Structure formats: C-alpha cells, structure tokens
Amino acid sequence: MENTLQLVRNVVPSLTTKKHKGQDGRIGVVGGCREYTGAPYFAAISALKVGADLSHVFCTQEAAPVIKSYSPELIVHPVLDSPDAVRDVEQWLPRLHALVVGPGLGRDDALLENVKGILEASKARGVPVVIDADGLWLIAQQPALIQGYRKAVLTPNHVEFGRLSEAVVSQPATQLGAPLDGGDRHGAVLRLSQALGNVTVVQKGEQDVISDGEQVLVCSQEGSGRRCGGQGDLLSGSLGVLAHWALRAGPGKTGGPSPLLVAAFGACALTRQCSQQAFQKHGRATTTSDMVTEVGPAFRRLFEA
Numbered sequence: 001m002e003n004t005l006q007l008v009r010n011v012v013p014s015l016t017t018k019k020h021k022g023q024d025g026r027i028g029v030v031g032g033c034r035e036y037t038g039a040p041y042f043a044a045i046s047a048l049k050v051g052a053d054l055s056h057v058f059c060t061q062e063a064a065p066v067i068k069s070y071s072p073e074l075i076v077h078p079v080l081d082s083p084d085a086v087r088d089v090e091q092w093l094p095r096l097h098a099l100v101v102g103p104g105l106g107r108d109d110a111l112l113e114n115v116k117g118i119l120e121a122s123k124a125r126g127v128p129v130v131i132d133a134d135g136l137w138l139i140a141q142q143p144a145l146i147q148g149y150r151k152a153v154l155t156p157n158h159v160e161f162g163r164l165s166e167a168v169v170s171q172p173a174t175q176l177g178a179p180l181d182g183g184d185r186h187g188a189v190l191r192l193s194q195a196l197g198n199v200t201v202v203q204k205g206e207q208d209v210i211s212d213g214e215q216v217l218v219c220s221q222e223g224s225g226r227r228c229g230g231q232g233d234l235l236s237g238s239l240g241v242l243a244h245w246a247l248r249a250g251p252g253k254t255g256g257p258s259p260l261l262v263a264a265f266g267a268c269a270l271t272r273q274c275s276q277q278a279f280q281k282h283g284r285a286t287t288t289s290d291m292v293t294e295v296g297p298a299f300r301r302l303f304e305a
C-alpha cells in the first residue's frame with residue numbers, strides 16, 4: 001500500500017507561482033438529467049477539490065440550473081439533450097484534459113446516443129476518459145465503443161461489474177451474483193480488462209481491485225461502514241484529475257505500474273480515506289457531502305505527508 005501511495009505522490013504537481021489557471025487540470029463531467037443532479041455535482045466538485053483548476057459539467061437543459069445552484073465553482077453546459085450535443089461538447093474537447101462519463105446520466109436512449117458520439121470524439125482526440133455509472137450501462141450494450149482504448153478507465157460497482165462481465169467475458173450469470181473471494185476477484189477483473197483490450201478496470205467493493213490486464217493492484221485503505229450514495233461519484237471525479245496528472249507525468253514517475261493504475265489506486269485510497277474521516281465526525285449520519293468536505297484534509301494526509 002505505502003509503496004503505491006508513494007507512486008501517486010510522484011505524479012501530484014507542485015503548486016508554484018509559475019503556472020497559469022488551467023494547467024493543473026480542466027476536467028469535464030458528462031452526466032446530469034431530470035432524476036439525477038447530485039451525482040455529476042459530486043464528481044465535478046471532487047475534481048476541483050483534488051486540484052483541478054476548472055471543472056465543467058455537460059448535462060441536460062433541465063438539470064443545469066439545479067447543478068449550478070449547488071455550486072458557483074462549476075461551469076455548467078445545458079447541452080446533453082440538444083440535437084447538437086456532440087458538436088457542442090466536441091468544441092470543448094481541445095481544452096479538456098479528461099472526461100468523466102456517466103454519473104447521473106440516466107438511461108434515456110437519445111442521451112446515450114449523444115454520449116456515444118462524445119466518446120467517439122474523445123477517443124479520436126486521445127482525451128482520457130473515466131467511465132462510471134450509466135456510462136458503464138452504455139459500454140455493456142456496446143463494448144466496441146471502448147475496446148482497446150488505453151486511455152480509458154472503467155469504475156464499476158458490484159452490479160455494474162457483473163453486467164460488463166456478462167456482456168464482454170460471457171461469464172455465466174450464475175457466477176455473477178455470488179460474492180467472489182479475493183483470488184477470484186483478481187482474476188475476474190484481470191480477465192475483464194484483457195477482454196476489453198487492456199482498458200483499466202476498477203472494481204469497487206470491500207477492497208477495490210484494479211487491473212490493466214497485466215497487473216492487479218488492491219486498495220484496502222480503511223474506509224467506513226457507511227454506504228450512502230454518491231461515494232462512487234466522488235471516486236470517478238477524483239480519478240479524472242489523477243488520470244490527467246499520471247498520464248502527464250508518464251511511466252518514468254509511476255515506476256512498475258502503468259500511470260492509469262497508479263491514478264486509479266490514488267482515487268480509491270482518497271475516497272476511502274474521505275469516508276473514514278467523515279465517519280469519525282458524523283458516524284451514521286455521514287453523507288457524501290461530508291466526504292467532499294474531507295477531500296482536502298484526506299489528500300494532504302495521504303499524498304502530502
């Protein structure tokens with residue numbers, strides 16, 4: 001654990017007076033619809049608090065004023081349900097360092113079709129993508145969208161992992177519901193990553209298991225017993241920034257594991273540390289907003305010690 005945390009520290013940029021706004025990260029979150037406005041907010045605000053300079057949300061028209069009202073820090077584009085959605089987001093891609101696709105996206109077919117176009121445009125430009133939540137629903141329907149794209153990280157929870165494995169590895173459905181022991185989980189994550197052409201996969205759970213199809217890392221940083229919704233969104237937003245930092249730093253700084261493995265490990269450790277710290281203060285009443293407040297102190301503790 002400690003050795004891998006050191007690799008994360010190697011990619012964290014120093015804060016100096018020589019940089020301009022934007023250099024340490026301009027992150028986009030694609031998600032936010034009528035039902036879900038909290039998830040894209042958690043992802044985008046976490047990206048800022050980890051250290052991105054600018055955080056954008058691309059959501060539906062209806063969700064935009066709601067998300068804006070949560071925070072003046074976020075730049076919110078009400079474009080996702082427009083007929084020009086792909087073109088509108090594409091215009092921003094040259095200025096974005098990473099895209100987090102899926103938190104609070106929902107499963108409306110027209111929205112998913114737009115997101116498909118956004119993913120294709122991101123791949124064509126080589127923009128790193130973190131795919132979470134309903135973005136993973138889309139990938140389970142159309143794995144070819146992400147097949148072999150080495151700048152992608154998927155962050156499935158238990159259910160999302162089962163869905164992806166069934167779609168991609170043809171793992172018998174009977175095995176999917178059953179809890180896998182440590183060894184089985186490593187193998188299952190490794191196989192899913194390999195089947196997707198070495199896309200990095202983070203299976204969240206009691207321990208987070210991360211693989212790029214070559215190596216497997218396990219994050220067992222202490223978290224808490226609170227399982228309130230939104231913790232995965234905090235993880236995917238944080239990972240957007242860390243993925244950019246790790247890819248920029250390159251394999252020379254991350255040693256043995258690939259940059260995206262190191263970034264994913266960092267985001268998992270940070271999320272769990274936030275959970276632990278928030279739980280110490282709020283116990284059973286802990287919510288993801290309490291965890292967002294802990295991003296700064298948790299980051300300092302893990303990566304600036």
Ligand SMILES: NC(=O)C1=CN([C@@H]2O[C@H](COP(=O)(O)OP(=O)(O)OC[C@H]3O[C@@H](n4cnc5c(N)ncnc54)[C@H](OP(=O)(O)O)[C@@H]3O)[C@@H](O)[C@H]2O)[C@@H](O)CC1
Nearest residue numbers: 036037038039103104105106133134157158159229230233
């Ligand atoms: N505040 C907001 O705006 C938030 C919005 N969010 C957004 O919601 C959207 C849908 O995302 P989702 O994660 O609810 O997915 P979905 O596939 O519908 O699964 C739901 C069902 O799966 C199960 N289940 C889940 N985990 C499990 C586990 N570990 N182990 C076992 N079972 C497990 C469980 O089923 P049950 O136990 O009730 O039978 C659960 O009810 C997506 O856009 C997301 O970003 C969230 O980010 C939260 C904060």
Ligand SMILES: Nc1ncnc2c1ncn2[C@@H]1O[C@H](COP(=O)(O)OP(=O)(O)OP(=O)(O)O)[C@@H](O)[C@H]1O
Nearest residue numbers: 157204205206208223229230231232233235271272
């Ligand atoms: N059983 C567990 N014990 C400890 N930590 C866990 C457990 N399950 C999940 N976590 C941690 O909670 C965080 C979010 O994982 P989770 O599986 O809840 O994601 P999710 O379902 O996508 O969340 P969201 O509600 O944001 O959609 C991760 O950092 C993960 O390590």
Ligand SMILES: [Mg+2]
Nearest residue numbers: 133157232233
């Ligand atoms: Mg989730």
